[in-house]
Amino acid sequence: MKKLILAIILVIGGAAGGFWATTDDDMKALVSSLPTDANVLFWNTAQRDAAFRTLDRIPILAKSNIIESGDDVFALPKGPAIKIGTNVDAYMKAQRTAGLVIVHDGKIRFEKYGLGFSGDGKWTSFSVAKSFTSTLVGAAIKDGHIKSIEDKVSAYIPDLKGSAYDDVTIRQLLTMTSGVKWNEDYADPKSDVALFNQHKAKDGMDVTVSYMRTLPREAPAGTKWVYKTGETNLIGVLVSSATGKKLSDYLTEKVWVPFGMEQDATWLLGATGHEISGCCVQASVRDFARFGQFMLGGAIVNGKSILPYDWIAAATTKQAGIGDPGKGYGFQWWTYDDGSYAAQGIFGQGIFIDPKRKLVIASNSNWPKATDDTVGEQREAFYRAVQAAVDAETAPVAPPKQAS
Template structure:
């Protein structure tokens, strides 16, 4: 995909490529590969209210599986801190909180410091009970389930070959690819993520999702040719997020939704069920998109990550997993600002020592985690375009909030 996002820094200019995942479609828009529905969505041609309505009921657009939240919701105490007087410096101008929320079309925001609620707000007609689509943030949640499976011994080693768990990949381009290489999107399998190209792999994957044929997406991804040796190049591939979901399901013998519920969602005290799109009725969850959850529960997930994958003293993720998942990786001798489906944010900035990283989705979805400053920020957005349409740089906002709370 050629969706380039420029994050300007005083000491650097970095380019990252975010996944533009298939998004919610209003009922009047046909779900088809070539029809006007996709043109409206990915050219940003939906009117603002139609887009918000679409996102607010995204779980009705495809078959879903619930992620149950069993037990009592974990309380989030209020903090004595506030965002009063917040100043955001971006692109040579200064903004305040009201500017940011309005200009960047934020539908929901929650800020935690040391696990306490500093700020929570709902806009654009959303409410605390609204389940909002994750977009590509779901990929980071799926990758976290890989960590949980490793901690449980269901995946023996991160450098195991995928064929140990998915033997049907033998003889395909994924034969010889390891779990780690899949997490880092360095499989070497050829993939074209460019949504503007009608012949791209991403467009084909979207059409297969619309077709709802069991296993069709995985068969397509596995059929792609190899472009490089595993571990030598980095290419963003939405196909590999689906392959990652298949890995978790095969290794655990569980649906992703059930495994997420039992390992994280319920133990971490989420307040409500989430819903996860399926590739077909009763089939595999979409590993890189389609989770819909409440703002507060996205924030609880971020806090779980901030607390190093430990819940009530019980380790859910391997020690060191969170740090590695959110760090710059080396692929083929080059540094790549991509971890285990999380995006490192602080490298080369004044926040270099913070080790901040985020799960990021199209149209302004963020789960931001700053380990050193003990800050979690969730942004649920309804921006006009899948990428590049924010007036105020989101990373500037996130870092300004983290600095303000010191």
């Protein structure tokens, strides 16, 4: 999994009393200590522990829009505890997990919290938001706002005309195969991620569009996969332009209220007031799990799917190779060749979905580093352990042997 940084520079200098009224003294001290002119990758572990549950409540850090919940909540009844063949407490400690919810066949089979977090709180998503954004593309197609993913992006974002994105399709944005050059190396101060965060938008232009339209082409469109957070931000602009709605309002309308999320969520805003669509949805772990259930159930709300009939199948299967055997990239979803798929964000955020086993695993964490192969492999091993536990429960029981 590639890295993602907040699409804004996080400048901390103090905050309003209303924020601190909901925060204990220890958290106040930790958040107040966040370094000036720095980004999340440079915060220490304790600072991230404090901030990841409060990003939408630090006014000087970033503004946010509310994703409203409704009156009717999608039920997640408790089921019997699942017997996983691993030490879950040790796993959560190693992952620095704030919340872990396992839903099997529509029932919560495991739910536990750490780091002083609880089911009543909200934790930031980082790149898990990418999968929310791509789902809104499908909704916009179903609603007739977007004709086809084969349409050119510049047809919906006119400020991209004449740039390298002029001949890029929506499909190529969704699969990150635009062929436009992008550097997401956070060790390089001249990378696009670093420069993107410092970019000043041209008057009247969205900051994402203003920067992305300056990028050169490195490969023919559709021929090369490169992970580009900036392109997911473009997808968000595209959806808002096509629908005439804020992403937060469209997510409220299409998913949050009709499907029955239990809490309001929030979506952080970039410098020019648009939701940071590649990042930063704050929601409860149970509502992240509900989004997994939403996908697992065919995106059905009020008896009808909000997505085109073939959308989920295409979105959640390999559309582009990523150089990792058995895995791939769909429409802003990470895919596995066994039919499962996942939304993933740095520092250990994730929604794992296994349609074959009717299984959803939602987790939020604060890994010691943004990306780490060791803890990433440990998480995938945990997914496999849960899959094995489900298989063990559902395996047919052999009949007793007959006496000879």
